[in-house]
Amino acid sequence: MSDFNEAFSAAFALILSFESSLAEIVGLSLQISLIAVLLASLIGLPLGAALAVFRFPGRTTLVVILNALMGLPPVVVGLIVYLILSRSGPLGTLGLLFTPTAMIIAQTILITPIIAALTRQSTETLWNEYAEQFSSLGTPPKETVIALLWDNRFSLVTTILAGFGRASAEVGAVMIVGGNIDHVTRVMTTTIALETSKGNLALALGLGVILLCLALGVNAAAFIINEAAIKRHG
Template sequence: MVQTLTDAILLLGALDREVLSIAALSLRVSLTAVGLACLVGLPLGALIAIGRFPGKQITITLLNAFMGLPAVVVGLVVYLLLSRSGPLGALGLLFTPRAMIIAQTILVTPLVAAFSRQIIEDADRELGEQLRSMRLSTWQRAKTLIFDTRFSLIVAVLAAFGRAVSEVGAVLVVGGNIVGFTRTMTTAISLETQKGDLPLALALGFVLIGIVIVVNVMASALRGHAMRAYG
């Protein structure tokens, strides 16, 4: 155990090229997926929060349920869509980073939408009447509330990033865990543990934990600065 830990620390200290390339790919895939999820999820959550339409409660229930989508099932669906016999097979996206981005985006979009819906719905209780008195359209009110709650919405973005960067099932199915091309930190940790290369697996685990901690610290600092600036 001590030797494994020592070897893992040496890999990190030497800035091992394999560790860095795997971490870089993981970040690129997860950050892109979270960015796309925010483009869809934030407006969707806002519109559901302030909209008045039949079946709203059912929509909210379904949205909350989709937060727990099984990763391997999402991976299987994306695989079937992108396989040669699937409707999108001609695009040649299967077993590429783009396929992993698609899978992760599908996974985290409901999470972003559900969190943002709750945050914006709470804000609408305070500001909704004022915004409606200004005769703003639903979309204008949604944009205003998104901007007003932008620092609180960091929670939604963080939750999405945490799930995306730690996800293994979907990216393994659609990415194939190809060395130097689609191998992410989570899939590499799984494979290297099975192979018995525990130092590499542990080094990647340290990097993964470090990334999550750094992102959360930066987000907390941003929120703290915003509260002091606007408080």
């Protein structure tokens, strides 16, 4: 028990001192996950909204696949990206394996389906309300998608934050494609996994606490934004 207490106090001392190695790891984690969320949003938001609005053959199949992809196992994504980026893979010549870029690619693949599927769901609800009116006004398809994304903006913030939560907490994919190289591709989750197995509980716990606070903060932000939106727009 005393080991446990010692680890905890060491962890908090570490967080409070926020030494450069810790800051580096937290910084890299945020950087990778934020870029991945940005890319996934650029793809997933319009894709989800388009799936909600347009009717075409094979749409249902696509929606089912997208929903299924929300549960993509991170290690499998990691493995596939690894195979593609490895020296003998199709994109091996780019030399991206074991770089932060590879980690961004893996996380983007992981969370794009989440953002697209959740966007599709909430946009479709809104579209059911708007469809006749837009049809009556003669709103062009592109304007329709933009208008739906904009009018759905508050629930989409929650969607994007859900994507960010998944990206920042994920360990399997970034471990495989990043390689957990010190000062290069070491992020919070991979460090926790490594340090725990090494028995360095203080650093692992410290990072764990930071990761938890991040998840808490993200969810609190989502909640507050939604409440404010409901209050203002009904």
